[in-house]
Amino acid sequence: MSSCAKTVESVLKLNTKGTKLLQSKKYSKAITAFSSCLTKVKDLLATHDHDDDDDLEDEFDDLFSTTSSPAEELSRYSFAFRFLPNTPDSNHMSSSSFTDDDTVATTEPQEQEEQEEATTPSNDHSFQSPILIVLDDVRGSRRRSRSSSSSSSSFDQKPMVKLSFAILYNLAISFHLSALAAQHTKKNDDRQHRRLQKALTLYQTAYNLIHQEHKKQECMVVGVMESMALLNNLGHVHWLLDQRQEAQACFEEMLGSVVWVTHCGDQKRVFQFDLFFHNALSHVLQPKQSAAAA
Structure with a gap:
């Protein structure tokens, strides 16, 4: 097993562990x-040392310009997502769930946590479901021509972006x-x-990552479900920080979805669609109606 394959296996196991901890309200x-997942992915893709700072956006820009062998190997992977319920005892799964349920069938024994982590957050406007990442497929290695070996665009970066997006989202929601x-x-x-x-x-960072890749590939890197979940929570955090204009922009973009x-009549295929529908209406349409009435 290559170092890339070992790292991917470790990342997926750690991510699954993190989702269980999140479901059990063990946020720390x-x-x-x-x-740890994010560090492993960055170490896998990095071709040079990075400063230990908070400029995640610049760091990911550097990582995805790499032509390193691990990055090329990772391009042959295909990842699938499932949004999990925010409690381990719920049977309400995402409509796009996979067939292998064994990875989330059990939860770790309840341990003593600090008081705040025993509290269930209010579900007012926030989408609280983490993403389970499943390895869907690994394409076989194909010999590349000499002309293509020197090109930075000679392999697909979409798997790297999807994997990084899910981990960034899960860390953010934590x-x-x-x-x-x-x-x-x-x-x-x-x-x-x-x-x-x-x-x-x-x-x-997750938002910028998928939109930069969307511009390069002219196709969506993640599905509408992932996009709506990200926009909803990004808007919610802006709103909590009293950044109302930025929050409004997020919910307006989500309203389009x-x-x-x-x-398309696909409401039943979107996990917790009613939450997104309510938030889009309450944050976009009602303020405009209030302004018109004034």
Whole structure:
């Protein structure tokens, strides 16, 4: 087994562990698990050392310009996603669920956590489901010509982007839900604000990542479900941070997807579509109606 294959296997196991921890409201441990996933992916793709800073967007721009052998090998992988319920005992799965349920059938024994992590965040406007990543396929190695071996666009970067997107989203939602849970405790507001800012950075990095790849490939890198979940939570964090204009832009973009899904009659195929529909209406249409009435 190659080093790339071993890393992918380790990342998928860690991500599954993180989703279980998130379902059990163990946010700090989930953050640790997803952070380890992100580090493993960055180490796999990196061709040079990066400074340990918070500029995630520039760092991912550098990583996806690589022509390294691990990046090329990873391009042969195909990943599929499933949105999990936010509690381990729920039977309500995403409509795009996979056939292998054994990976999420059990949860770790309940351990003593700090008080805020025993609190279930309010489900007011936030989409609280993490992404389970499943290895869907690995295409066989194909010998490349000499002319193509020197081209930076000679292999598909979509698998790298999808994998990174899911991990960034899961890490972001861990900080997001941890901040919401902290609202019910006596913890200081500064800590909650820092968590929301971290969630915002991660959501924004995930958003920029898929849209940059969309421009290059002229096709969607992730599905409408993933896009709506990201926009909903990005808008929600902006709203919590009193960045109302940015929040409005997110919900307006999400409304376009809501309208499209409704037009296609695919509402039942989108996990928690009613949540997205309600948020789009409440954040976009109602403010405009109020302004018109004034």
